[in-house]
Amino acid sequence: MKKNIFNQYISDLNLDFKRPSCLSNKIKVCSYFVCCGASVDSILYGNNKKDLRTGNSGIQLYVGNKQLRALIPFSFISKGNPIKIKSSGNKKNAIVEYKGVKLFTISIIPETKVGNNSINLEFETLIAALPQSPNGVRTCFYQEIKKACAFCALKKSKIPLNPSALALAYAKVFKKTGRRPQILLTGGNDFSIDRGLAKFIPYIEKVRTVDRKVKIAIEASPPKDVVELKKLANLKIDTFSANLELYSDNCRNEFLPGKSEIKINEYKKIFNYCKENKIKTFSVLIAGLEDGKDTLIGAKYLSNIGVPTNLLCLRPFPGSILENHRKINPAWFLAITKKVIAAMDKKKLLRKLSRTSGCGSCGACSMEINIYRVMNRYGKRVLNIF
Numbered sequence: 112m113k114k115n116i117f118n119q120y121i122s123d124l125n126l127d128f129k130r131p132s133c134l135s136n137k138i139k140v141c142s143y144f145v146c147c148g149a150s151v152d153s154i155l156y157g158n159n160k161k162d163l164r165t166g167n168s169g170i171q172l173y174v175g176n177k178q179l180r181a182l183i184p185f186s187f188i189s190k191g192n193p194i195k196i197k198s199s200g201n202k203k204n205a206i207v208e209y210k211g212v213k214l215f216t217i218s219i220i221p222e223t224k225v226g227n228n229s230i231n232l233e234f235e236t237l238i239a240a241l242p243q244s245p246n247g248v249r250t251c252f253y254q255e256i257k258k259a260c261a262f263c264a265l266k267k268s269k270i271p272l273n274p275s276a277l278a279l280a281y282a283k284v285f286k287k288t289g290r291r292p293q294i295l296l297t298g299g300n301d302f303s304i305d306r307g308l309a310k311f312i313p314y315i316e317k318v319r320t321v322d323r324k325v326k327i328a329i330e331a332s333p334p335k336d337v338v339e340l341k342k343l344a345n346l347k348i349d350t351f352s353a354n355l356e357l358y359s360d361n362c363r364n365e366f367l368p369g370k371s372e373i374k375i376n377e378y379k380k381i382f383n384y385c386k387e388n389k390i391k392t393f394s395v396l397i398a399g400l401e402d403g404k405d406t407l408i409g410a411k412y413l414s415n416i417g418v419p420t421n422l423l424c425l426r427p428f429p430g431s432i433l434e435n436h437r438k439i440n441p442a443w444f445l446a447i448t449k450k451v452i453a454a455m456d457k458k459k460l461l462r463k464l465s466r467t468s469g470c471g472s473c474g475a476c477s478m479e480i481n482i483y484r485v486m487n488r489y490g491k492r493v494l495n496i497f
């Protein structure tokens with residue numbers, strides 16, 4: 112059944128089989144990887160025991176050129192997927208095939224060991240979903256009261272992660288690669304006035320003792336009182352992303368039964384606070400659950416208040432309420448991404464997004480920053496080729 116949907120999706124992408132390695136095919140296949148994953152030769156990925164957090168960890172690719180990134184979640188790798196990533200004889204490069212036709216070569220980023228199973232390095236970012244207290248239980252209040260976000264795969268578990276372990280992982284990756292990794296910290300909400308922001312503080316303080324210049328992004332809900340962000344602002348975080356996820360009230364109530372207690376106006380207040388305190392910000396919207404028109408209204412709302420959108424497609428991960436939801440059509444996702452790009456471009460927000468830290472500027476789970484990078488390299492005319 113899934114196979115038929117995937118073949119339909121590939122047909123909708125209208126790939127050019129006469130010019131298999133053209134840029135348009137690379138953009139379309141990148142969108143396919145993000146939305147639907149692929150079949151991947153097992154020799155190409157070793158460590159699929161990474162921390163799954165909310166589901167988004169997997170293999171990292173450059174899809175035919177350096178501007179196009181995709182992260183294929185481990186749970187999106189399946190033998191039945193008609194888009195195949197095949198070994199080319201070495202671990203760094205692979206070949207993308209569809210029905211035996213070779214499309215183009217991609218690069219696979221080799222895994223860098225960080226020395227802690229609760230911290231992942233995805234592209235240039237060290238990512239950790241923190242427990243409520245160091246080395247304690249990682250959970251989210253909304254999971255506890257059975258009001259979890261419908262797409263969330265975060266499970267209550269005890270994870271061995273203290274501030275020193277994060278600082279050590281940072282130092283190790285910096286030494287190994289010769290480049291400063293960024294740090295992205297996330298974690299579930301709690302019922303306190305800061306909605307759980309306090310748990311980030313000891314980790315940030317510890318990492319700052321290793322490197323004062325490290326760029327740190329926090330992905331969390333707005334606190335009930337904006338002043339609660341002051342403690343993080345004092346620690347000079349680079350980016351605070353507060354994710355609306357969905358825009359229409361109906362869908363927020365249905366799919367974010369707990370988190371919809373946070374009204375859109377609370378997000379606006381925190382975005383304003385970030386602006387006043389020179390903290391970069393962006394917000395995730397998830398395409399494919401609510402009507403595309405509502406997603407677009409949400410992206411325009413964000414653009415009008417000067418906040419970039421990081422437009423993810425719904426990824427129905429195992430363990431989430433939506434695990435059996437069909438995957439999102441990558442052609443549709445490209446089309447809506449184009450409209451969101453148009454809304455952001457008017458306000459110069461793509462550039463702003465590219466300067467944040469964490470997921471917004473990486474773009475391997477979305478398409479807007481991928482396309483922005485391609486536009487910077489080849490000009491805006493690329494918007495007409497897909």
Ligand code: SF4
Nearest residue numbers: 251253259260263299
């Ligand atoms: S806020 Fe929602 S997505 Fe985030 S951890 Fe809680 S239930 Fe999961």
